Amino acid sequence: MRRIMVIATNTFREAVRDRVLYNLVVFAVVMIGASLLVGRASIGIERLALVNLGLTSISLFGILISIFLGIGLVYKEMDKRTLYTVLAARPVRRWEFITGKWAGLVMTLVVNAAMMSVALFAGLLYVSGKLTSADWGVVAAIYLILLQYVLMTSLALLFSTFSTPLMSSLFAFSLFVIGSYAGDLRRFANLASGFTRVVAYGMSYAVPNFAALNMILPAAHAVPISTKLVLLDSVYVFVYAGVCLSASILIFERRNLK
Amino acid sequence: MTPSSAIAAIETFALEKTYRVGFWHSKKKLALKPLTIRVEEGEVFGFLGPNGAGKTTTLRLLMGLVYPTGGRARILGRELDDPEMKRQIGFLPEQPYFYDHLTARELLDYYARLSGVVGRERKKRIEEVLARVGLSDSAGTQLRKFSKGMLQRVGIAQAMVHDPKLLFLDEPMSGLDPIGRREVRDLIEELNVAGKTIFFSTHILSDAESLCDRVAVLNRGELRGMSAVADIVREIGGSVELMWSGASAIPAISALGGQCHATADVVRAVLPERQLDSAIDALRKTNAHLIQVVPVRATLEDYFLAKLAERPEGVEVRA
Numbered sequence: 001m002r003r004i005m006v007i008a009t010n011t012f013r014e015a016v017r018d019r020v021l022y023n024l025v026v027f028a029v030v031m032i033g034a035s036l037l038v039g040r041a042s043i044g045i046e047r048l049a050l051v052n053l054g055l056t057s058i059s060l061f062g063i064l065i066s067i068f069l070g071i072g073l074v075y076k077e078m079d080k081r082t083l084y085t086v087l088a089a090r091p092v093r094r095w096e097f098i099t100g101k102w103a104g105l106v107m108t109l110v111v112n113a114a115m116m117s118v119a120l121f122a123g124l125l126y127v128s129g130k131l132t133s134a135d136w137g138v139v140a141a142i143y144l145i146l147l148q149y150v151l152m153t154s155l156a157l158l159f160s161t162f163s164t165p166l167m168s169s170l171f172a173f174s175l176f177v178i179g180s181y182a183g184d185l186r187r188f189a190n191l192a193s194g195f196t197r198v199v200a201y202g203m204s205y206a207v208p209n210f211a212a213l214n215m216i217l218p219a220a221h222a223v224p225i226s227t228k229l230v231l232l233d234s235v236y237v238f239v240y241a242g243v244c245l246s247a248s249i250l251i252f253e254r255r256n257l258k
Numbered sequence: 259m260t261p262s263s264a265i266a267a268i269e270t271f272a273l274e275k276t277y278r279v280g281f282w283h284s285k286k287k288l289a290l291k292p293l294t295i296r297v298e299e300g301e302v303f304g305f306l307g308p309n310g311a312g313k314t315t316t317l318r319l320l321m322g323l324v325y326p327t328g329g330r331a332r333i334l335g336r337e338l339d340d341p342e343m344k345r346q347i348g349f350l351p352e353q354p355y356f357y358d359h360l361t362a363r364e365l366l367d368y369y370a371r372l373s374g375v376v377g378r379e380r381k382k383r384i385e386e387v388l389a390r391v392g393l394s395d396s397a398g399t400q401l402r403k404f405s406k407g408m409l410q411r412v413g414i415a416q417a418m419v420h421d422p423k424l425l426f427l428d429e430p431m432s433g434l435d436p437i438g439r440r441e442v443r444d445l446i447e448e449l450n451v452a453g454k455t456i457f458f459s460t461h462i463l464s465d466a467e468s469l470c471d472r473v474a475v476l477n478r479g480e481l482r483g484m485s486a487v488a489d490i491v492r493e494i495g496g497s498v499e500l501m502w503s504g505a506s507a508i509p510a511i512s513a514l515g516g517q518c519h520a521t522a523d524v525v526r527a528v529l530p531e532r533q534l535d536s537a538i539d540a541l542r543k544t545n546a547h548l549i550q551v552v553p554v555r556a557t558l559e560d561y562f563l564a565k566l567a568e569r570p571e572g573v574e575v576r577a
Binding site: 018 | 318321322324341344345347348355356357360368369371372374416417422
């Protein structure tokens, strides 16, 4: 566990020093601009507009970071041969290395999201004058976005163990888009018949269900998000991510690090 | 060199590596033919061979970075994936790359933590090795600003930071200037005196000759020979080298089978040892002034080239 934390901390530090958190500046500008604009332009729907924009930005920035850093997590280490000195002559198991890299990126994304969330709530406070119990829905939506990060990081890491960054980013982004419409795919399966129905059902359950983790609109409209949904989504993500992480470890354990 | 002990520092038993190449992985490429060697604790062991000989493949096999397709190996009496063994070894890869967002001190701290060096001991070790490789003044600089030679020093420092018993160095002099090479040679000698076992690959024979207790020569993935350096250089080739001043003796020495090379008034000739007395007589008769007589010894280079030239089936390989 200690070695996993050491590797995770180094991965986090690498991301910070590679100026990944600079996206926060962009986010802060978006939030400040939006707070000032919606306050003037949209009487009565300031909160809705700000939450919608804020959560969408948190989701988009994080997903992009998880894809672009995730696809390089292992590939970059192999390409630059930085992992030689970690795996060759240190008591570090390959599964510890993979898990540490994964945890480091998730840590980066959580810190990033936490900072963006603070900016979002500051904006909310500015436009509404106070925070209400309805804002707990925003917290729940942010938690579900964090689960999206976990899912995407696990997928990107999996691709990173056997593919080039270009192909990995293509796979990861495609899965994100398809997964965002997993609900529609299931509805289509209900309408279809025969072989098409089987394939559509199979696909709808196999692809990562990002749609189920997107609660931005309910949060924006102050519609309560049920605890049951949050719990089920959590279980779903941790099982799905666990499978991806295990597959990454299995592939990486067998690789010759030439 | 320490006498043989029950547990060898490194033992390989018919260790072999074949890669599958081509689009369908249908072709086989033999990177290392069955290799059996034993390196004793306390030895400085040189792994010699031209580029592509299989030195780096062997090191990567021993480090567990690639998996053997045949045979097995043990380090310090333990399996290659044993974390306890990994704690006791250090590794410098060829042309090492490091996390360039870190400073030298941070990098060493990272590796020391991974190796389980704790608290105050870690800080002490880091400062010691930084000083030992001459990087104390640059310890706070990010590695992306380091030159190739400085990175090589960092590589050596990370291999030593957890005070391992056994060091694997892949081309440790690579990228270093003559002063740096000398410093690394001194460092290897010091480490050996301190009881460390050192296994290093190189194609710089003078380094191997001055540092190694034993060497193995590898070519095209095959062990061509293994010998103690002292035995190689002790062999006298049956010839002597004479040096004298006075060109008038050249015809007489040439008549005895000597090949003479004159530089100004000084002449040098190599001739069969049995002709030595006759040659000295000839020098006296011509009033030449004898400067020195040196027995011609075999060098590691001679041994290396001879082993490379041998046909594979004629090689005697002894473990």
